[in-house]
Amino acid sequence: DVKVTQSSRYLVKRTGEKVFLECVQDMDHENMFWYRQDPGLGLRLIYFSYDVKMKEKGDIPEGYSVSREKKERFSLILESASTNQTSMYLCASSLSGGEGNTIYFGEGSWLTVV
Amino acid sequence: RKEVEQDPGPFNVPEGATVAFNCTYSNSASQSFFWYRQDCRKEPKLLMSVYSSGNEDGRFTAQLNRASQYISLLIRDSKLSDSATYLCVVRRNDYKLSFGAGTTVTVRA
Secondary structure (H helix, E strand, O other): OOOEEEOOOEEEEOOOOOEEEOEEEOOOOOEEEEEEEEOOOEEEEEEEEEEOOEEEEOOOOOOOEEEEEEOOEEEEEEOOOOHHHOEEEEEEEEOOOOOOOOOEEOOOEEEEEO | OOOEEEOOOOEEEEOOOOEEEEEEEOOOOOOEEEEEEEOOOOOOEEEEEEOOOOEEEOOEEEEEEOOOOEEEEEEOOOOHHHOEEEEEEEEOOOOOEEEOOOEEEEEEO
């Protein structure tokens, strides 16, 4: 079974703090993703990585950065957290290539910025 | 306009009923289509892919209509355990995924 693990499930941070969200997958997947999910908006892609040290902006990258130093680990960084970044953050991974590859999600990290 | 739009529901149905709902997508170049299921405060999980000819998986039937740019999901003989939010997912031509906001289904005893 594919396992995508998000180490921090519930966080409360203050405005302006730096926040790290860590994600590890154990299936040697090339692709890793960070999404946020907000009521009524669905999942929105923040960043995407298709290889170690490679990253690509998603639909809403502003206010976020990412790091992929090892294949199994993909970190999301909020340099200076703001209240509008309160959300559920979902990490995901998949094999590379095209249409048939299933995307697997971690359990989510619930971030509240006060 | 959102790339993927779904009726948020909720669809409240009795056990044993049939429930069906659609999802529309805006990008005619979209390549692949999926339904994901998400339980409350849990991560989404793949329910089924949607193929051009339509496909079934047990009590679940998915259809794709490329001309009208919508996909549908039908659940027969609803079970209490089918209560969840169903996310419509479309793979774009850049291989990224676009998600609908979800349709909530509640099956009551």
